[in-house]
Amino acid sequence: MSNRPTAAELATAVREFLEAEILPTLDDQRLRFRTLVAMNALSIVERESPAPGEADWTMARRICAGDIRETDLAELKLEVAARLAIASPKFLGRYRSADETDR
Amino acid sequence: MNDDLREALTAALGSPVAAARQLAGGASKEAWAISLADGRELLLRRAGGGVMHLDSLSLRQEFDVLVAARAAGVLVPEPIEYLGDLDGRESFVMELVRGEAIGRRIIKAPPPGLDLQMAEQLAAIHAIAPETLPFLASGDLWDRLYAELDSVDEPHPAIEYGLAWCRERLPLERPRVVSHGDFRLGNLMVDDAGIVAVLDWEFTHISDPAEDLAWPLVRAWRFGNDAKRLGGIADVGPFFERYAELTGLRIPPDELLVWEVLGNCKWAIASLTQARRHLRGEERNVELAILGRLAAEMEYELLDLIEKAA
Numbered sequence: 291m292s293n294r295p296t297a298a299e300l301a302t303a304v305r306e307f308l309e310a311e312i313l314p315t316l317d318d319q320r321l322r323f324r325t326l327v328a329m330n331a332l333s334i335v336e337r338e339s340p341a342p343g344e345a346d347w348t349m350a351r352r353i354c355a356g357d358i359r360e361t362d363l364a365e366l367k368l369e370v371a372a373r374l375a376i377a378s379p380k381f382l383g384r385y386r387s388a389d390e391t392d393r
Numbered sequence: 394m395n396d397d398l399r400e401a402l403t404a405a406l407g408s409p410v411a412a413a414r415q416l417a418g419g420a421s422k423e424a425w426a427i428s429l430a431d432g433r434e435l436l437l438r439r440a441g442g443g444v445m446h447l448d449s450l451s452l453r454q455e456f457d458v459l460v461a462a463r464a465a466g467v468l469v470p471e472p473i474e475y476l477g478d479l480d481g482r483e484s485f486v487m488e489l490v491r492g493e494a495i496g497r498r499i500i501k502a503p504p505p506g507l508d509l510q511m512a513e514q515l516a517a518i519h520a521i522a523p524e525t526l527p528f529l530a531s532g533d534l535w536d537r538l539y540a541e542l543d544s545v546d547e548p549h550p551a552i553e554y555g556l557a558w559c560r561e562r563l564p565l566e567r568p569r570v571v572s573h574g575d576f577r578l579g580n581l582m583v584d585d586a587g588i589v590a591v592l593d594w595e596f597t598h599i600s601d602p603a604e605d606l607a608w609p610l611v612r613a614w615r616f617g618n619d620a621k622r623l624g625g626i627a628d629v630g631p632f633f634e635r636y637a638e639l640t641g642l643r644i645p646p647d648e649l650l651v652w653e654v655l656g657n658c659k660w661a662i663a664s665l666t667q668a669r670r671h672l673r674g675e676e677r678n679v680e681l682a683i684l685g686r687l688a689a690e691m692e693y694e695l696l697d698l699i700e701k702a703a
Binding site: 293294295298299300303304306307310316329344346347350351353354356358362363367369370371373374377378381384385388 | 430484547548549550551553554557619639668671672676678679682683685686689690692696698700
């Protein structure tokens with residue numbers, strides 16, 4: 291499974307955005323200083339984040355080759371839900387409340 | 394707008410530029426609202442600086458598609474002039490249409506009959522004679538999707554699962570038509586009376602009409618109004634009924650569900666390829682980057698739809 295951009299790559303993207311698009315629009319010295327501090331904080335996150343592990347292609351290749359198992363669907367749903375719990379927890383919550391309404 | 398571009402535009406259109414405002418554009422193209430000193434108001438579409446998106450039309454082709462669509466009675470901004478190279482980048486001008494295109498706003502108070510109008514526009518688009526647009530991509534659907542997924546170069550077993558599930562269920566025996574390729578709320582300019590114009594023709598291609606019909610059903614295009622399956626504005630029944638009335642084509646509900654799953658696969662893959670534009674440095678942009686993570690939303694939805702269909 292893969293999970294890119296990694297946390298470090300996301301921090302880089304935000305830092306670059308602040309530098310390229312926000313900083314040039316700021317005239318207020320206090321805001322400029324605070325934005326530079328925020329950028330520095332993000333660069334700490336970038337350096338501290340662990341390097342991503344090797345991607346595991348086994349399941350993707352097996353399914354692509356047409357070897358689909360009965361347990362795949364449930365397993366994949368759990369795996370995607372785990373990623374969503376980090377990337378978009380509110381989205382996942384919408385399914386849970388819909389399921390409760392169905393009952 | 395810089396002076397060189399302003400001068401080039403003045404020379405091309407024969408009137409000084411009185412005002413120019415850049416609009417939020419597509420992935421790799423710029424859009425400008427232009428007011429000319431002679432009173433005309435236009436929209437300038439211009440190639441962006443970055444690398445072009447895989448499979449998107451050139452501006453010359455997009456202009457020709459607008460001409461063909463307008464001739465076929467589709468509501469589109471009037472294509473005014475293809476300008477060719479404008480200060481180093483391909484451009485054309487078209488009518489500046491006004492209204493609301495932000496999906497999240499439209500779903501709050503959709504104009505009455507918007508669902509039927511969507512069906513009418515799709516029927517008109519699908520009636521465009523394909524031979525008038527010989528450059529449109531007409532390759533195999535599966536080849537196209539697998540090539541895009543391969544270009545991401547990352548394992549995504551949930552998407553593989555979705556593609557395999559759809560492939561087993563879609564015979565693709567229907568005659569193919571000119572397809573808009575991104576027909577959904579967000580790409581429709583709407584006012585109180587309904588659709589003003591169908592926008593964003595850069596992904597037009599030749600395909601099974603069901604691909605366009607199911608695309609506005611995809612959950613991401615319901616803008617949070619999950620219970621209304623058609624773009625967060627309506628149930629799908631009247632929309633399909635109107636389309637069937639106009640075209641004679643009635644797609645069985647279980648096949649449409651498969652196309653809806655496929656739409657989720659497509660948007661998941663497109664989100665991943667957009668994130669690659671950022672990661673590879675072709676266009677550094679937080680909005681593109683975050684799509685790499687939001688692809689998991691479409692993965693979850695496609696698995697959920699498959700599970701419920703069983």
